Amino acid sequence: MNALRRNVLKSAGMASVVAMAATAGLLKSGSALAAWNASAFDAKSVPDALKGMGAATPAESKDISIKAPDIAENGAVVPVEVTSSIAGTTGIAIFAEKNANPLIADFKMSNGAEGYVSTRIKMGQTAKIRAVVTAGGKTYTAAKEVKVTIGGCGG
Amino acid sequence: MAEPMKMRASMSGDVADVKVLMNHPMETGLRKDAKTGQLIPAHFINEVTATLNGKPILAAQWGGGISKNPYLGFKVKGAKAGDKVTVSWKDNKGESNTAEAAVS
Numbered sequence: 001m002n003a004l005r006r007n008v009l010k011s012a013g014m015a016s017v018v019a020m021a022a023t024a025g026l027l028k029s030g031s032a033l034a035a036w037n038a039s040a041f042d043a044k045s046v047p048d049a050l051k052g053m054g055a056a057t058p059a060e061s062k063d064i065s066i067k068a069p070d071i072a073e074n075g076a077v078v079p080v081e082v083t084s085s086i087a088g089t090t091g092i093a094i095f096a097e098k099n100a101n102p103l104i105a106d107f108k109m110s111n112g113a114e115g116y117v118s119t120r121i122k123m124g125q126t127a128k129i130r131a132v133v134t135a136g137g138k139t140y141t142a143a144k145e146v147k148v149t150i151g152g153c154g155g
Numbered sequence: 156m157a158e159p160m161k162m163r164a165s166m167s168g169d170v171a172d173v174k175v176l177m178n179h180p181m182e183t184g185l186r187k188d189a190k191t192g193q194l195i196p197a198h199f200i201n202e203v204t205a206t207l208n209g210k211p212i213l214a215a216q217w218g219g220g221i222s223k224n225p226y227l228g229f230k231v232k233g234a235k236a237g238d239k240v241t242v243s244w245k246d247n248k249g250e251s252n253t254a255e256a257a258v259s
Contacts, residue, residue, distance in 0.1 A: 036201045036247075041218040077222045096220060100185055104220035107229075113205075113212040114170060118228030122183070122220050 041103050046095050046130060049103040053093065058132050061086065061140035066131050068146050075123040075148040082117055084133040084140075089115030091134030097143075098127035123148045160254040164240045171234035171258045173205070175227045175242045183219030200225060202245040207231055208238050234258050 040052030050058070067081035082092050092115065093106040104121050115133065123129075128143040158178035164171050177200065184197025197219060205213040212231050227242070234240075236258050243253040 036216055041201075041216070079226075081228075099220055101183075101218055101220065103218055105215055105217045107213060107215040109213055109229075111207065111210045111212045112231050112233040114230040114232055116228075116230045117215075118174075118226070120222040120226050122181075122222055 037106065040106070041101060043101065043103060046097055046102045049095065049101075050132065053103075053106065053132075055093075055132060055134065055139040058139035058141035061133070061142055064131050064133050064140060064142035066129055066142060066144040068129050068144055070145075071147045071149065072123065073149050075125070075150055077120050078123050078129075078146060078148070079120050080118070080129055082131045082133075084115030084131075084135070086115065086133055086135040086140060089133055089135045091132075092117050093132040093134075094119070094121065095130040095132070096121060096123045096127055097130055099124050158252075160242070160244075160252055162240075162242060162254040162256045164234075164238075164256045164258040166234070166236055166258060169232060171207075171231045171238070171240070173229050173231065173240055173242070173256075175254065177225045177227070177244055177252070179223070179225060179244075179246065181219060181221055181223045181225060185219070198246060198248055200244045200246045203227065203242065204244075205229065205240065205242045207234055207240055 037052060040049045043049035043052050063085045065083045068078060072078045080094060084092060091108050094104045095102045096104055107117050126147045128145050130141060130143040133140045161176040164173045179200050180198055182195050182198040186195050188195055199219045200217050203215040203217060213229055238258045239255060240258060241253060241255045245251040
């Protein structure tokens with residue numbers, strides 16, 4: 001009786017170990033898209049972040065529109081909408097120039113996704129929001145100043 | 156486990172408009188706890204992917220600069236009503252979540 005109980009416990013333990021290993025493996029294979037670009041996201045300035053992304057000197061473009069408030073009362077939640085009317089847009093990156101880590105997000109589009117993203121970002125202080133668009137192997141950029149009355153990064 | 160996401164996909168013209176709300180604290184790792192003065196460890200979504208009927212349409216990498224409980228909106232051309240859009244995220248601690256919606 002007791003021996004049987006031991007056996008059951010033992011096999012249950014083994015099974016759960018195997019199951020855990022399997023889920024760990026699954027998680028790993030699911031994240032194989034592209035490694036998180038730490039050098040770009042940890043960069044302290046926009047040029048460094050651009051270097052980390054492998055896009056050194058983007059050209060100013062009027063075909064990128066950034067919709068964001070002129071004055072943000074709460075820097076913790078600043079709505080930002082970036083629309084690129086450049087044909088063949090495959091990437092949009094968003095920066096807040098004076099944040100401790102300026103690179104906020106890097107989007108890659110494919111299979112019919114339009115050159116448009118909308119999200120909400122944190123801003124430490126009044127600064128320019130910069131969008132860097134990748135289209136046809138070239139990079140373009142545009143910026144919009146947002147005044148922040150209460151910063152969102154200090155807590 | 157992560158809280159559920161809210162998601163909606165609707166057609167406007169020939170473009171599907173997808174809106175997603177995720178539940179996440181989005182800690183940058185730079186903020187200090189007001190009581191203890193200790194840095195609050197970073198905990199943020201760093202990878203977001205979206206698919207339309209299983210085909211990848213959007214792959215994003217995020218930093219801690221995205222607001223708490225993130226909102227994401229994007230548009231897909233060539234989608235039809237009834238198509239399935241899925242959005243998944245993964246954070247720096249390995250947590251993840253997925254939501255699926257049919258285009259309406």
